[in-house]
Amino acid sequence: MPSRRRTLLKVIILGDSGVGKTSLMNQYVNKKFSNQYKATIGADFLTKEVQFEDRLFTLQIWDTAGQERFQSLGVAFYRGADCCVLVYDVNSMKSFDNLNNWREEFLIQASPSDPENFPFVLIGNKVDVDGGNSRVVSEKKAKAWCASKGNIPYFETSAKEGTNVEEAFQCIAKNALKSGEEEELYLPDTIDVGTSNQQRSTGCEC
Amino acid sequence: MMTSDLSSSPSSSGTEFADPNPSTDPETNSERVQSQLESMNLSEPSEVSDGSHTDYSGGDDDDENAGAVEVALSNGNEGGVSNGCVAGTSVEEEIEGGEASSRAEYPVEMEAGEEPPSPTSSGYDGERGSSGGATSTYKADDASEDEIREANVDGDTASQHEAAWLPGKRHVDEDDASISWRKRKKHFFILSNSGKPIYSRYGDEHKLAGFSATLQAIISFVENGGDRVNLVKAGKHQVVFLVKGPIYLVCISCTDETYEYLRGQLDLLYGQMILILTKSIDRCFEKNAKFDMTPLLGGTEAVFSSLVHSFSWNPATFLHAYTCLPLPFGSRQATGTVLQDVCASGVLFALVMCRHKVVSLAGAQKASLHPDDLLLLSNFVMSSESFRTSESFSPICLPRYNPQAFLHAYVHFFDDDTYVMLLTTRSDAFYHLKDCRIRIEAVLLKSNVLSSIQRSIAEGGMRVEDLPIDRLLRQKPNQGQAGHESPRDVSVGTGGPFGLWHFMYRSIYLDQYISSEFSPPVTSHRQQKSLYRAYQKLYASMHENGLGPHKTQYRRDENYTLLCWVTPDFELYAAFDPLADKAMAIKICNQVCQRVKDVENEVFLQGASPFSW
Ligand SMILES: Nc1nc2c(ncn2[C@@H]2O[C@H](COP(=O)(O)OP(=O)(O)OP(=O)(O)O)[C@@H](O)[C@H]2O)c(=O)[nH]1
Ligand SMILES: [Mg+2]
Numbered sequence: 001m002p003s004r005r006r007t008l009l010k011v012i013i014l015g016d017s018g019v020g021k022t023s024l025m026n027q028y029v030n031k032k033f034s035n036q037y038k039a040t041i042g043a044d045f046l047t048k049e050v051q052f053e054d055r056l057f058t059l060q061i062w063d064t065a066g067q068e069r070f071q072s073l074g075v076a077f078y079r080g081a082d083c084c085v086l087v088y089d090v091n092s093m094k095s096f097d098n099l100n101n102w103r104e105e106f107l108i109q110a111s112p113s114d115p116e117n118f119p120f121v122l123i124g125n126k127v128d129v130d131g132g133n134s135r136v137v138s139e140k141k142a143k144a145w146c147a148s149k150g151n152i153p154y155f156e157t158s159a160k161e162g163t164n165v166e167e168a169f170q171c172i173a174k175n176a177l178k179s180g181e182e183e184e185l186y187l188p189d190t191i192d193v194g195t196s197n198q199q200r201s202t203g204c205e206c
Numbered sequence: 207m208m209t210s211d212l213s214s215s216p217s218s219s220g221t222e223f224a225d226p227n228p229s230t231d232p233e234t235n236s237e238r239v240q241s242q243l244e245s246m247n248l249s250e251p252s253e254v255s256d257g258s259h260t261d262y263s264g265g266d267d268d269d270e271n272a273g274a275v276e277v278a279l280s281n282g283n284e285g286g287v288s289n290g291c292v293a294g295t296s297v298e299e300e301i302e303g304g305e306a307s308s309r310a311e312y313p314v315e316m317e318a319g320e321e322p323p324s325p326t327s328s329g330y331d332g333e334r335g336s337s338g339g340a341t342s343t344y345k346a347d348d349a350s351e352d353e354i355r356e357a358n359v360d361g362d363t364a365s366q367h368e369a370a371w372l373p374g375k376r377h378v379d380e381d382d383a384s385i386s387w388r389k390r391k392k393h394f395f396i397l398s399n400s401g402k403p404i405y406s407r408y409g410d411e412h413k414l415a416g417f418s419a420t421l422q423a424i425i426s427f428v429e430n431g432g433d434r435v436n437l438v439k440a441g442k443h444q445v446v447f448l449v450k451g452p453i454y455l456v457c458i459s460c461t462d463e464t465y466e467y468l469r470g471q472l473d474l475l476y477g478q479m480i481l482i483l484t485k486s487i488d489r490c491f492e493k494n495a496k497f498d499m500t501p502l503l504g505g506t507e508a509v510f511s512s513l514v515h516s517f518s519w520n521p522a523t524f525l526h527a528y529t530c531l532p533l534p535f536g537s538r539q540a541t542g543t544v545l546q547d548v549c550a551s552g553v554l555f556a557l558v559m560c561r562h563k564v565v566s567l568a569g570a571q572k573a574s575l576h577p578d579d580l581l582l583l584s585n586f587v588m589s590s591e592s593f594r595t596s597e598s599f600s601p602i603c604l605p606r607y608n609p610q611a612f613l614h615a616y617v618h619f620f621d622d623d624t625y626v627m628l629l630t631t632r633s634d635a636f637y638h639l640k641d642c643r644i645r646i647e648a649v650l651l652k653s654n655v656l657s658s659i660q661r662s663i664a665e666g667g668m669r670v671e672d673l674p675i676d677r678l679l680r681q682k683p684n685q686g687q688a689g690h691e692s693p694r695d696v697s698v699g700t701g702g703p704f705g706l707w708h709f710m711y712r713s714i715y716l717d718q719y720i721s722s723e724f725s726p727p728v729t730s731h732r733q734q735k736s737l738y739r740a741y742q743k744l745y746a747s748m749h750e751n752g753l754g755p756h757k758t759q760y761r762r763d764e765n766y767t768l769l770c771w772v773t774p775d776f777e778l779y780a781a782f783d784p785l786a787d788k789a790m791a792i793k794i795c796n797q798v799c800q801r802v803k804d805v806e807n808e809v810f811l812q813g814a815s816p817f818s819w
Contacts (some may be wrong), residue, residue, distance in 0.1 A: 017504060022592070038591035039505025042600020042615075045636070063596075069483060069502040070601075076634040077599070 009176040010060045010080055012110075014102045015087035017066030018097040020125040023159035024087065025063045028169050033160050040065040043077060050173045059173060071105070083119045085168075085174035090124040090156065096137045099145065111177040114165070119153045119175035123168055128158035319674075393458040394475060394514060397422060398491060404453070404499045405479075407514055411500055421456050425449065439464050448472040449795040451481070452491035463739060464746040467524050471517050474578065478513050480605040481582050482506055484612055502641045512589035513582070520562060520581070524742050527712050527719040532662050533655075534805040540653040541566035541646075542811070548628065548642045554613060555629040558646065559584055560659050565624070566811060576606035577717050582616075587625065593617045597643075599636045602629070607694045618643050620650065624659050668722045668809065670706045671802055704790045705783030707766070708737060711802045712777040713810060720802060720809045728781070738767070741779050744770045748777070760788060769795055 009098040013021045023039050026032050029048050044063040049056060062077050063071070084106050088095040103120065112118040124142050127135070139156065153175065155168035395404040395414075398462040401422035405410040425447060428435040442460040446468040455472040483502055490497045517523050520601075530538075545556040545568035555575055557567040564582050569575055582605070587593050601612040616628040616639035626646055628639045650656050707728050712719035724734050748759060748770055759770040767782040769791055778799060782791050802809065 022595075026595070036591075037505075038595075040592045040598075041590050042598055044592065044598050046596050050673075064507075065600075067504045069504070079634075094554075180240060191739040 007056065008058050008060055009067070009082045009173060010062070011083045011085060011172055011176055012062045012064065012078055012106065013085045013087060014064055014106060015066055016089070016092070016094075016098050016102075017068070018095065019066065019087045019089040019092070019095050020159045021066065021087050024065050024123065024125060024157065024165060024168075025061060027159045027162050027165045029061075030167050031162070033162075035160075039067055040072065048169075050169075052173055052177065057173060059176070066126075078106060081106075081110050081112070082179050083121065083172050085123060085172055086109070086152075087123045087125055088142075089126050090137050090142075091126055091129050091134045093136050096124075096145075103149065115130045116150065119179045120149065121168065121172050121175060122146055122152050122154045124154070124156045125159055127156050127163065128161050211336055227285075322635050338746070391459065392461050392514075393456075394472075395421060395454075395456040395458075395509075396475065396479065397454050397456070398497065398499060398641075399426070399452045399454060400491075400495050400497075400501075402496070402498055405503065405510060407511070422454065425454055436469075444468060446472060446474065450476050451485075451488050452495075453487075461739075464743055466746040466749075467742045470524060470618070471514075474513060474517075474523060474582065475510065477578060477605040478509060478582050478585065479503070480609050481579075481586060481603050482509070484576075484603040485605075485609040496609075508589045509586055513585050516562075516581075516585060518738065521710055521719065521721055521738065521741070522577065522581045524745055525710070525712050525719050526577055527717050528580050529563050529719050529721070530809060531560045531565055531659060531813050532665075532667050532805075532809050533565065533658055537653060537655045537658040538566050538811065540649055541655055542568060544646050544649040548646065551638070551642065552632075552635070553628050553630050553639065553642060555644075556642070557627045558581075558624065558650070558655075559587075559627065560663065561588060564811060565655070565659060573607075574589075575604070579604040579606045583627065587617055587627065593625070594619050594622075597640065600641070601633075616640065616643065620647065620656060621660075623663060624656060666723045668720060668801075668805070670708060670722050670725055673706070673797060683703070704794050705767075705786035706791075706794050706798070707781045707783065708739065709778065709780040709798050711798065712779075714775055714777065716812075718810050737781055740766055740768055740781070744768055744779060748772050758792075767791060771795060771799075 013025065015021055017039065018037065019203060021039070022044070025044075025046060026034070029046055040063060042065055046061045046063065048059045048061065050059055051057075062081075084103075086099050086102055088099055090096075099122070107115045107118070109119075122142065122145070124137065124139075129135075142156075143154055146154045153171050154166050155170055155171065157164040159165060220322075272769040390408050392407070394405070394407040395403070395418065397403050397418045397642050399422065401415075403414050403418040404412050405411065424438075428450075434449065435447050437447070442462075444457075444459050444463075444465060445541060446457045446459070446465060447454070448469060449511045455476055457468050457472055459468055487499060487502070490499070498585045522528055545558065545566055547566045548556045549570045552571050553570065555567065555569050557580075558565040562581075564580070567575065567580075583602070586602070592598065598615075598617045600615055600617070602610065602615040603612050607613075613629045613631055614635065616630075616636065617625060620793040626643055627641055630639060708722050708724060710719055710721040728734055728737055744759060744761070748757060757770075757772040760767075760809065761768040762784060764784055767784055767788075769782065771778040776779050776799070778795055780791070780795050780798065782794075806812070
């Protein structure tokens with residue numbers, strides 16, 4: 001492997017409004033939680049230094065707004081993502097049902113070079129609510145969905161209590177890193193007279 | 207700015223303003239409107255001290271219970287709309303329900319409030335289910351303006367006033383069947399032309415579907431006649447309508463504000479919605495008339511409630527000008543220079559703001575930012591908590607710049623008060639804007655601008671007490687008022703020199719205004735609000751029929767002596783003690799103008815005005 005490594009990893013967090021994306025971020029980055037809902041506008045940008053196998057990385061995290069009006073906007077910052085985190089609320093079936101839409105929308109907008117193997121991570125949040133009694137999406141059901149989408153890693157978290165949040169982001173960083181290394185191949189385009197113009201070169205992050 | 211077709215003067219006859227189809231048969235038309243109104247019973251506000259109610263008296267907190275607005279849909283008005291019998295009629299747009307003669311002619315059913323009169327206290331506490339509401343002052347969730355005011359009747363300053371607003375919508379549990387809801391002094395509604403609720407200041411939109419349908423019925427009834435309803439007066443209530451394509455906006459108010467200003471408020475409310483969604487929503491309604499817009503405004507309640515709150519404390523909402531944070535000339539200039547550099551690198555607008563005040567701003571060549579857009583933008587950013595936590599990037603539309611399309615805004619708070627906004631047409635410019643912000647931040651730190659800003663916040667703005675009084679004293683003997691108490695005595699305890707309480711100066715060329723800090727005796731939230739309402743009336747009367755050169759107005763009532771001076775360069779609004787001497791007041795006004803000119807480099811953003819249209 002070449003010694004020049006990518007040190008920036010771009011992570012996008014998607015999911016319905018209110019599932020707890022911002023809360024997860026806030027728990028992970030600032031170790032804080034607030035009960036008050038503050039709807040994210042557009043997208044928030046945060047960075048966090050992580051250590052992984054003796055190397056330092058900067059996670060660039062895009063915490064996106066789940067509100068409906070932001071969903072139809074062609075979102076420029078999906079492009080060049082190294083990992084996409086899908087979040088749902090285990091107490092809301094609708095937020096789980098919408099995962100398919102979020103995943104597909106991401107693949108369309110970000111158009112990664114290898115959509116089949118693009119790294120996603122699924123988080124089922126708010127497991128603490130009502131001691132788990134108001135839960136409507138079972139772990140089994142969530143895992144079955146993950147299996148059907150090419151074995152997506154799955155975590156159950158509580159942003160409120162901090163349960164499993166660190167573990168989930170460790171996995172996110174690991175997966176983002178993997179995708180980054182695979183793309184680090186220098187493949188210059190060659191002029192190919194006769195075929196239609198080149199669609200895109202390998203993902204380049206500026 | 208009000209255009210002439212929006213304005214109506216209370217003194218002119220109803221058919222005189224903005225009527226594209228002059229009424230040919232006012233008798234029958236009025237009857238029709240009357241029948242519409244009968245379905246919407248506007249009750250007199252039940253105030254104990256009704257008799258002593260004066261134009262500028264307090265108690266105008268519009269969050270407070272005041273009168274009942276009752277709606278009964280069963281009154282056959284729906285039939286009136288659907289059976290098409292209104293064809294060819296043109297309806298008188300203004301019903302002067304407040305005048306005895308017209309009240310007799312077009313009786314609008316009056317009804318005493320069902321609740322015992324409660325002019326100031328929140329008599330609906332019990333109903334709302336909050337125990338001990340009168341004593342729970344700063345309860346985060348349901349504390350309302352009236353509760354805060356009760357706790358703070360005296361001594362809250364303008365900034366506290368500003369801070370007293372709590373994010374989010376209140377009284378969501380109400381609907382049009384709740385007595386408390388019907389007694390609110392000022393309602394705002396946004397609905398679609400199919401009658402679907404989009405926004406309501408109080409209560410839950412979905413529960414208000416029936417009420418929305420009634421409003422829609424009234425509007426489309428008049429529209430079917432090829433006409434437009436602008437204002438309905440019924441006793442103390444004004445019902446103001448604004449139609450913007452498929453969107454209807456309605457204000458029901460008994461706050462004694464002018465029609466022009468209420469209409470302007472609806473305009474701003476519409477602008478705020480456009481800022482969030484753009485005018486492309488019109489297309490949604492073209493495709494599907496039953497389109498439900500409420501989900502698109504998810505999470506924006508705080509933006510609207512904060513705008514509505516600003517109608518009572520922020521003069522920018524009726525002056526259509528912006529205000530700057532007073533700063534040393536060098537600080538503002540250093541900021542302006544780096545913002546201009548940033549604009550040269552492809553940013554459309556670059557602004558550094560402190561709360562609702564401008565520190566400095568710049569625009570790309572030929573791009574100009576309207577003061578109303580600036581107001582809506584800062585309201586949006588200040589009321590959305592999520593901007594404060596990190597760097598944000600969001601689509602945003604400037605309704606006056608281009609209502610059709612989104613720009614992209616980068617927002618970052620340097621501290622609790624100061625933030626930068628960078629607007630661009632490019633959706634992929636985040637990293638560039640982030641770099642720009644780093645450059646701007648470096649300049650602000652190097653030139654100590656952030657600490658100047660904090661100092662300015664602590665010191666406050668211009669004070670009437672600080673006007674150079676000595677020069678005035680020297681002029682005093684010319685007055686020939688020997689034996690009168692000494693001028694210094696007059697000024698003691700009554701604000702500025704010779705009973706000057708407050709002023710606002712608006713530079714027409716710069717599109718900026720400066721107002722003095724509130725000082726005694728105008729100290730409470732309620733007094734400040736009442737003074738603003740007096741200014742609004744003055745503003746409306748000065749802007750009725752276009753401006754002539756050098757217009758002045760002098761008004762005196764039991765609350766204030768008001769003086770207004772309009773020239774092609776500036777407008778001055780000043781409030782004095784009701785007993786102030788007229789000749790002296792005029793002298794003081796000249797003094798104020800001189801003083802503003804002396805400090806204009808600190809209180810205004812000078813130089814290449816990006817606002818030239
Ligand atoms: N009990 C509990 N509440 C949570 C948890 N995570 C988030 N919440 C609450 O859920 C609400 C929404 O959380 P946010 O993090 O703002 O949701 P979001 O996904 O960022 O929403 P948008 O920004 O609108 O897309 C807030 O009131 C949080 O306090 C959790 O793990 N447990
Ligand atoms: Mg969020």
